[in-house]
Amino acid sequence: MDFFPDIQIPAHLQPYISRVWYAAGTAENAFPIFADGRTGIIFQQSGMILEKKQKTLAHSFVFGQTLDPIILHTHPNCPVLGLIFHPHVLPSVFPLHAKELTDECVDMSLLPSVPRVNLDEQLWNTASPQRQFEILFSYLEKIIHPVDRSMQYATSRILASNGKTSLKDLHYQLHLTERTFERRFEQYVGISPRLFSNIVQFQAAMKMLDSGRFSKLSDIAYANGYADQSHFIRWFRKFTGVTPLEHCRNHSILKMDIC
Template sequence: MIFPPDIQIPSHLQPYISRVWYAEGPAENAFPIFADGRTGLIFQQSGMTLGSQGKKLAHSFVFGQTLDPIILHTQPNCRILGLIFHPHVLPSIFRLHAKELTDECMDISLLPALPQVNLNEQLWHTSSPQRQFEILFSYLEKIITPIDLTMQYATRQILASKGKTSLKYLHYQLNLTERTFERRFEQYVGISPRLFSNIAQFQAALYMLDNGQFSKLSDIAYANGYADQSHFIRWFKKFTGVTPLEHCRNHSILKMTGC
């Protein structure tokens, strides 16, 4: 895959966009996607398909929280541009309840509350990746509304603590009842705060695993707040479809650690 120079996210869009993603290359590729707490927008010129069933995806689509592991397949001579959003911003951009897109993606042209702008046509007729990102940024500038600051604070705290923050103390800090906190969290993030914490915990453990920062699996389990190794394995398999050792074998991580 070929990557262009760094794309700078405009400062006024940084509260909405976490990072950008770009890939281009002549060969077919498969991208495994695991739960990471983020949502986003993708434009692709490759005939991208989803999963083993080969579901065709729109050229421009929005995706919500990913819970079940999936694989994105690209065709030869692909170009993919991605905007990865902060966890809490889908309603502030697309005027929808975030839970509607959990484990789903939607053609951006089918979102009824958005202005009728032929985004695909503009992107298809632009050869420069830099200019294509500028078109996407300009599009977002026209449709964003203010973010929910309570949900911004809540998701940041959960991610920063790697899922270990007390949810009871968090909704107490925000002066919200537990039920109001949970309802608003699902509206803006798409999943419950407890499940979001589980994802943050899993991602911290996955990072240790992928970087060989362990001598045995129980090291990862205890470092990331799991009750024991079995607890860690159950959650890992839920989000990836395989056990940690199977993941290691698939990615040759055992060679790094000597396990």
């Protein structure tokens, strides 16, 4: 599998696109997806399957917030391109309420106000990944709208604090009532600000777990703001379907007794 993380995102698209990736394997690829607070678009040449639902996905599809862990499978020699958006960006790319796509993958051609161009044909008739991303960047330029600055500020603060920012302080700083803040957050991000904070907190904890730089699970729990080890394990299992210990064993991370 090949990845091209160094593709340069144009400056005017950086407020929308968090990162890009490309993969082309010689065997079947499996992509485990856990909640990470991001949305985006995937372009794949043939037959990507959503394992949980045994659903064959469109060549070009948009995905919303992922809450339940899933696995995406591709057929051999199937190139895959991904554009990952910042958390608050989805309604600024497509005219929809972000919550409509939470835990969903939708054929991009079925969304309203999407230019009817044969994007798939353009992509797969181009051999160079660099050129393919240039085609995608040009396409996005035609459909994007200004981002919501208040939600940009809120999500960036939550991310910077690894999920530990006071939500009360946030809606006070934005001069919004608590209910208005929650409604707007769900409209642009797809989930509540509290759940988004939980996901960001989980991602920070999983990064520490994957690094192996800890002596016991309680170290990770307390370093990332969980009340105790049990609290950490419950949230980890909710977002991955396995316990932290099972995750370590599955990924050959376990080098010590972490019980």
